Amino acid sequence: MISFIIRKFLLLIPLLLVISFLIFLGMELMPGDAVDFMIPPDALATISQAELDLLRSELGLDAPFLVRYGTWLVNLVQGDFGYSLQSGVAVSTLLANTLPATLELSLAALVLSTLFGSILGVVSALYKGRLSDNVLTVMGMIGVAIPQFLFGLIMIVVFVFKLGWFPVGGRLTVGNEAFLQRLDHLILPSVVLALSMTAGVMRYCRSSMLDSLNKEFIKTARSKGLPPWRVNLVHGLRVAMTPVAVLIGFRLPMLIGGSVVIEQVFQWPGVGQMFVSAVRSQNTPIVMMVAFFSVLIVLIASILVDIATALLDPRVKLS
Amino acid sequence: MKKIIVLVVLLCLSVALFATGTKEASVSTAPWQEKGTPLSDVRVRQALLLAIDMQTIVDELFEGMAERAIAMTSPGAYLAEGLESYDYDPQKAKALLEAAQWPKDYTLDVVYYYSDQQTVDLMAIIQQYWAAVGVKSSFRKLEGDLSAQLWTPPADRKVGPSEVKWDLAYAAVAALSENEFYDRFESTASNNSTIPYQEGLDELVKATRATADVQKQIEAFKALQRKINKNMYNIPLYHQLSFIYISDKIDLKQNALGNDQFSYEKNILDWTTTRPDGMIYSNGGPMEFYEAPVVNPGLYLYQELLFDKLINADENLTPTEGMLAKSYTVSADGMQITFDLRTDVLWHDGRRFSSDDVLFTFEYLIKTPGLNAVALNTLKSISGADAYLEGKASSISGVRVEGNKVVVTFETLDPNALLTFSQWPILPKHLLGSSNPVLFQQNAFWQNPIGTGPFKVAQTVMDNYAILERNANYYRTGSGNIKKIYLHASKENDGNLIKNAESGRIDYAWSKSVADAQAIEKIAHMTVNPVNIRYTRLFWVNQYPHPANK
Numbered sequence: 001m002i003s004f005i006i007r008k009f010l011l012l013i014p015l016l017l018v019i020s021f022l023i024f025l026g027m028e029l030m031p032g033d034a035v036d037f038m039i040p041p042d043a044l045a046t047i048s049q050a051e052l053d054l055l056r057s058e059l060g061l062d063a064p065f066l067v068r069y070g071t072w073l074v075n076l077v078q079g080d081f082g083y084s085l086q087s088g089v090a091v092s093t094l095l096a097n098t099l100p101a102t103l104e105l106s107l108a109a110l111v112l113s114t115l116f117g118s119i120l121g122v123v124s125a126l127y128k129g130r131l132s133d134n135v136l137t138v139m140g141m142i143g144v145a146i147p148q149f150l151f152g153l154i155m156i157v158v159f160v161f162k163l164g165w166f167p168v169g170g171r172l173t174v175g176n177e178a179f180l181q182r183l184d185h186l187i188l189p190s191v192v193l194a195l196s197m198t199a200g201v202m203r204y205c206r207s208s209m210l211d212s213l214n215k216e217f218i219k220t221a222r223s224k225g226l227p228p229w230r231v232n233l234v235h236g237l238r239v240a241m242t243p244v245a246v247l248i249g250f251r252l253p254m255l256i257g258g259s260v261v262i263e264q265v266f267q268w269p270g271v272g273q274m275f276v277s278a279v280r281s282q283n284t285p286i287v288m289m290v291a292f293f294s295v296l297i298v299l300i301a302s303i304l305v306d307i308a309t310a311l312l313d314p315r316v317k318l319s
Numbered sequence: 320m321k322k323i324i325v326l327v328v329l330l331c332l333s334v335a336l337f338a339t340g341t342k343e344a345s346v347s348t349a350p351w352q353e354k355g356t357p358l359s360d361v362r363v364r365q366a367l368l369l370a371i372d373m374q375t376i377v378d379e380l381f382e383g384m385a386e387r388a389i390a391m392t393s394p395g396a397y398l399a400e401g402l403e404s405y406d407y408d409p410q411k412a413k414a415l416l417e418a419a420q421w422p423k424d425y426t427l428d429v430v431y432y433y434s435d436q437q438t439v440d441l442m443a444i445i446q447q448y449w450a451a452v453g454v455k456s457s458f459r460k461l462e463g464d465l466s467a468q469l470w471t472p473p474a475d476r477k478v479g480p481s482e483v484k485w486d487l488a489y490a491a492v493a494a495l496s497e498n499e500f501y502d503r504f505e506s507t508a509s510n511n512s513t514i515p516y517q518e519g520l521d522e523l524v525k526a527t528r529a530t531a532d533v534q535k536q537i538e539a540f541k542a543l544q545r546k547i548n549k550n551m552y553n554i555p556l557y558h559q560l561s562f563i564y565i566s567d568k569i570d571l572k573q574n575a576l577g578n579d580q581f582s583y584e585k586n587i588l589d590w591t592t593t594r595p596d597g598m599i600y601s602n603g604g605p606m607e608f609y610e611a612p613v614v615n616p617g618l619y620l621y622q623e624l625l626f627d628k629l630i631n632a633d634e635n636l637t638p639t640e641g642m643l644a645k646s647y648t649v650s651a652d653g654m655q656i657t658f659d660l661r662t663d664v665l666w667h668d669g670r671r672f673s674s675d676d677v678l679f680t681f682e683y684l685i686k687t688p689g690l691n692a693v694a695l696n697t698l699k700s701i702s703g704a705d706a707y708l709e710g711k712a713s714s715i716s717g718v719r720v721e722g723n724k725v726v727v728t729f730e731t732l733d734p735n736a737l738l739t740f741s742q743w744p745i746l747p748k749h750l751l752g753s754s755n756p757v758l759f760q761q762n763a764f765w766q767n768p769i770g771t772g773p774f775k776v777a778q779t780v781m782d783n784y785a786i787l788e789r790n791a792n793y794y795r796t797g798s799g800n801i802k803k804i805y806l807h808a809s810k811e812n813d814g815n816l817i818k819n820a821e822s823g824r825i826d827y828a829w830s831k832s833v834a835d836a837q838a839i840e841k842i843a844h845m846t847v848n849p850v851n852i853r854y855t856r857l858f859w860v861n862q863y864p865h866p867a868n869k
Contacts, residue, residue: 030463031462031463031464032462032463032464032465033464036463036464036465038689038760039614039688039689040614040615041432041433041469041490042490042491042492042493043493043614043615043689043691044465044466044469044470045466045469045470045490045492045503045510046499046510046691046692046695047466047688048509049466049467049471051688051689052466052688054688054757055689055757058755058757058758059758059761083761084607084761085761086607086608086760086761087607087608087760087761087765087766088608088758088760088761088762088763089607089608089763089766094607097781097782098782156818160822161821161822167822168818168819168821168822168824169815169818170783170807171783172780172783174778174786174805267807267808269780269781269782269783269808273782277606
């Protein structure tokens, strides 16, 4: 298994190179550059092209594409993530400011959705065709179908404006900066984010569990006289969790930038908002680093999924 | 949305009606052919405006929260009397187009650069109005290097051809002074991409800058407006309002409300709040950095509260008494201003403010890209500014420091000099002295700015909030009880403004969004105060030929 993991990690290097080049190229192909977004369009009318060119030159935007990509890559290898073109702040500092917020929100949602999705999926499978299964199926459909921003706004209207239980948004308030003190800020956005994810896990878990319960080894276990809970939850669930683990594994990249909508609705100062803003303003150093880490996590997640699959399903061997 | 649909349906019907009465176009040579574009014919430009029912658009699309424009200048002392208003008259528009032999197969290429829904709706409605008088048009949003695509002037300012590749550009001008509206009508203006040299027009523009006498300036602007209005060199559409939102938790003590895109004296030190902790809430807090006061020096509340200017301005942005200068005098010919500086001013870090900071600020800002045209023009008008910019002098010779006095001598008269000194703050030389003015915004200073203003930065959690606290060392005290200001992190267009206002976490804020105003109007503890600002939406009309219209 160790040689498998080492081989997989070595394969990451060429993949990351190719993908980072493609992202850099994508940014290059977008019309305009960062300078076009630093000055409001109305004000551009009174600024000379020479001034704009000077700013481009100072920011290093006048160098050829390959030189800029090469510089970025060399700096990255040396641990220099670059600087925001808008503010001059180190990208590492910006990530250090925003990543904890996104991780906090996404991890909470991931844990909630995995927990509830798996439990409800199993319940739905065990009571297939009965009222509880039908109710959960309908709820799952609603959970998948309802847009996150709409659900978020409904939650704000009910729990903030009507009941006054939670703050309207933000991650923390003055003087309440410890995790437990700001837990009330986390509840609404994580529940909303978890909702659609729960529905997905539940549906996946249900069909996987049903599939697993029809397998020969389950029939064998039953015929050996094992109690139903042991057959279902130990033998059945273990195998059923394999595809669910794949689903959860591939949701790991969301930890970096997958909660943009929720961050916007709940004024959550995470990476997602920063990434969207950076793409809009063609702030390449920020876009590159966020994208780079997202890709890295996707690739690492795929390795973790392989390992988890092997651990969960004895029939799978890593080679 | 329903109203927009009804408008579009009505317009489609009128297209059908007018189509039945269309006559065959004359085959004789059109009078504009020689100039290479139908838009060079004033009758075409007038027809394009006559075809638009701007008042209905203001009433329906903007629900009355804007004002129809007949000139770039907003109603008030500067607006000329008796201008032709070109009220909606599709029959007259059609007659003018026929007289000008409008080519019916020609499709106007119209560009815009805003992506908000209101702009898209407005463009769709105008397209239908023009279709109703037989003018085809296509609209596209510009992306990328807007400056080059919109404002590059032609090499030959008399006959072109045009360097920009469109017929009309929907744009906005947020003007600090009237000159920002009209300087670009001059044939030599670096951003005049659309209006060829016109007999007498340059002289009228120059006349607006030729005197320091306000009354004479007003007359010069009015004369210029009349010529523009008669010849329809551009098509003014509407004046945008700004809306100031105030909660019932604060009392502004009858201080006037003004143009919050810039700085004016709000006397915030006299405001009171019923909040027990003395903290009031606003928006516009920094997301990644505090915005340097370069383009709009008062766009964000912190810009005008952290920094002081040499002189103050009232709600109409008219310069008033001294601020960092306890007094100032202007010579009779307007060519010299002497500032007598306060000696009791400290920077927020405890360093003493001095005349060196003033000289440094002038020499720094003049080299900062993107500096507002009004300020840049003032600084460039100072004697010795050219030599300094060209590297022939180490300092601007026209700025003389004499103890606590700063004497500014101008090479050419700038009627907006006092306006500039009432808007652009003085910066700390001891913190920015060794920095590169080209990368002003990228300086670490803007992570935690130090000013001399009545409030200072107490805490910043970027992209979350910032807290300003009352500056105990400020040279004025004030009678109010506001101790702190909490700024929600947001840009100028704050998508969370309504939510925060609803939840009681906005006490003072402003926006130009009609949608914000409509929503906040319904919140019981908030009041919405519309304010006239110099902000005009219009079409620039390309009167030079370009490849597509030849």
